[in-house]
Amino acid sequence: xxxxxxxxxxxxxxLWNTHLSDYVTAIAWSPDGxxxxxxxxxxxxxxxxxxxxxxxxxxxxxxESVDALAISADGQFLAAGGQAGTVWIWQIDGDVPTLLNTLxxxxxxxxxxxxHPNSPELAFSFGRYVxxxxxxxxxxxxxxxxxxxxxxxxxxxxxxxxxSLGGNQNIKTWKYHDWDEDPEVREVGGASVxxAWSPDGxxxxxxxxxxxxxxWAKDHAAPWRMQGFPGKVRQLAWxxxxxxxxxxxxxxxVEGIVxxxxxADPAEGWKPQVLDAHEGMVRAISFQPDTxxxxxxxxxGCLYLWQKARQIAQRLEGAxxxxxxxxxxxxxxxxxxxxxxxxxWVWTETTKxxxxx
Numbered sequence: 155x156x157x158x159x160x161x162x163x164x165x166x167x168x169l170w171n172t173h174l175s176d177y178v179t180a181i182a183w184s185p186d187g188x189x190x191x192x193x194x195x196x197x198x199x200x201x202x203x204x205x206x207x208x209x210x211x212x213x214x215x216x217x218e219s220v221d222a223l224a225i226s227a228d229g230q231f232l233a234a235g236g237q238a239g240t241v242w243i244w245q246i247d248g249d250v251p252t253l254l255n256t257l258x259x260x261x262x263x264x265x266x267x268x269x270h271p272n273s274p275e276l277a278f279s280f281g282r283y284v285x286x287x288x289x290x291x292x293x294x295x296x297x298x299x300x301x302x303x304x305x306x307x308x309x310x311x312x313x314x315x316x317x318s319l320g321g322n323q324n325i326k327t328w329k330y331h332d333w334d335e336d337p338e339v340r341e342v343g344g345a346s347v348x349x350a351w352s353p354d355g356x357x358x359x360x361x362x363x364x365x366x367x368x369x370w371a372k373d374h375a376a377p378w379r380m381q382g383f384p385g386k387v388r389q390l391a392w393x394x395x396x397x398x399x400x401x402x403x404x405x406x407x408v409e410g411i412v413x414x415x416x417x418a419d420p421a422e423g424w425k426p427q428v429l430d431a432h433e434g435m436v437r438a439i440s441f442q443p444d445t446x447x448x449x450x451x452x453x454x455g456c457l458y459l460w461q462k463a464r465q466i467a468q469r470l471e472g473a474x475x476x477x478x479x480x481x482x483x484x485x486x487x488x489x490x491x492x493x494x495x496x497x498x499w500v501w502t503e504t505t506k507x508x509x510x511x
Contacts, residue, residue, distance in 0.1 A: 165447070165459050165468045166489060166501035170207035174198050175215055178478050178492025182223035182232070187483035189246060190490055191232050192498050193220035199234050199242070201251055204488055204500055212244055212251055221265040226274050231289045233276050235264030241278055243289055255292060257285075266307055270330075271314045279305035284319055286333075296333040300326060307349040318358060320346030325360055340377070342368055350390040352401050359403055361387030367405050367414070369424065378423040380414060383407035391448070393441040393463065402463050404448055406436040411450055413463045431458055431466060438479045443486040451477035451491055473497055 176196035183190055183204075190202040197216030202209045212232070213220070220236035230247045231254070241257040241264055259280040267278035274289040281304050286295040303322030310317055311330075318327040319337075322345045326337040344364030351358055360368045360377075363386040368377040385408040393402040400416035403424070409432055414424040434454030441448050447467070448460040453476035461467040475494035482489050489501045 164504055166470070167504050169204070169488070169500045169502050171497060171499045172202075172207060172209070174200065174492075174496040174498060176219075176496050177494050178496060178498055179219055179221045179236075180223040181479050181481040181490050181492055181498075182225050183481055183483045183488075183490070184225045184229040184246075185227055185484045186229060187485055187488060189225065189229070190483075190500065191223050191225060191234075192490075192492060193223050193234060193236070194496060195219040197236065197238075199223070199232075201232065201244075201246060202498075202500075204483070204490075207500070210251060212253070213242070221263075222267045222278075224267050224269050224276070226269040226276075226289065227271055228274060231269070231274060231276075233267055233269070233278070233289075235267050235278055237263055239264060239280065241267065241276070241287070243276070243287075254289070255287075257287065266305065268308060268310055271310055271312055273314065277308055277310065277317055279308055279319070281305070282321075284308055284317070286317070298326075298328055298333070298337075303345065306345060306347045309349045309351050311351050312353055312355045318349050318351070320349040320360060325349060325358070327358075340368075340370060347386060348388060348390045350392055352392040352395075352403075354395055354401065357392070357400070357403075359390050359392070361390050361405060365407065367403075369403065369414075380405075380412075380424055380426070383412070384410055389439055391439045391441050393446050393448070394444045396446065402441070402446060402448075404439050404441070404450075404463060406439055406450075409433065409435060409452070411436055411439065413448070427464060429458075429460060429463070432456060434476060437477055438491075440480055440482055442482050442489075443484060445486060449480055449482070449489060451480045453477070453494070457491055470499075470501070 174194040176194040199213040218237040243255040262280040284298045307320040325340045346360040348361030365383040366381040370377045391404045403414040411429040413427045432452040436452045448463040451457040455473045457470040459468040473493035480491040
């Protein structure tokens with residue numbers, strides 16, 4: 155049973171919880187928050203109605219994990235990929251979800267996929283390549299060759315004008331309207347394992363295996379470099395822009411969370427704030443859309459909400475084997491989290507929670 159630490163006015167209250175048969179690997183919301191997808195280490199893919207908890211099993215246990223989920227910007231399509239080297243695409247905006255396509259890429263583990271922010275085009279990685287698939291036309295738009303290594307992460311620019319791929323030694327960015335043009339190359343030194351554009355499209359961040367974070371301002375060649383992490387920087391999350399202009403950048407490495415604030419003087423770079431609460435590996439971080447409320451989840455079985463990414467506003471407990479993933483709905487009114495034991499929870503905002511907006 156999930157327990158909420160006692161606060162006079164909690165930010166979130168639980169709507170419902172359920173179980174999958176194995177570790178919850180990924181969660182994805184439809185843009186309007188009316189559908190929620192979850193996948194497991196056993197290969198399940200389940201579609202839920204968040205308001206009620208009603209479910210529709212799209213794929214039962216396959217014996218191979220599904221590790222990546224994404225719902226298209228128009229809410230029509232759900233994509234899933236994983237250990238089998240297969241990308242499945244369902245149409246989910248009708249009365250009954252329908253499997254439209256099965257894209258096979260044998261002997262490659264597909265763990266990165268993302269829809270274009272404005273178009274039904276899915277980018278997914280397989281080995282050294284990324285393919286962009288048009289779900290309506292059911293055609294391959296382009297296949298990009300990273301060349302230097304396997305692709306470790308990918309991210310569309312928020313306006314959909316570019317696609318950035320992270321891997322060994324660099325980040326390569328292709329222009330959406332000219333895939334055949336040579337990509338822009340940003341050197342990282344080690345390997346870029348996490349790539350994230352800020353919501354305003356001004357900053358590109360790279361979390362690296364050499365225990366560093368690099369941040370580029372758009373159209374500026376030289377990055378800011380932040381280092382001294384205890385291990386590789388596995389995940390990044392951007393907030394909305396702050397009143398001072400630049401958004402906050404949150405990063406995780408082992409058990410540590412660091413939130414970076416851009417200094418007023420560009421020469422001073424970004425100033426760190428360590429969030430010290432978790433006692434196990436931090437598995438997921440995400441800012442509530444259009445706010446500075448940060449959610450963090452870890453193997454210690456705790457999920458924290460941090461007001462202004464600084465102080466704890468609420469603690470949620472009860473994942474006996476630890477939390478594995480989390481995701482806010484597009485409007486930020488609901489939060490879903492998965493557990494290593496197959497648990498899945500959905501919470502909704504309280505009156506106080508709405509006050510954090």
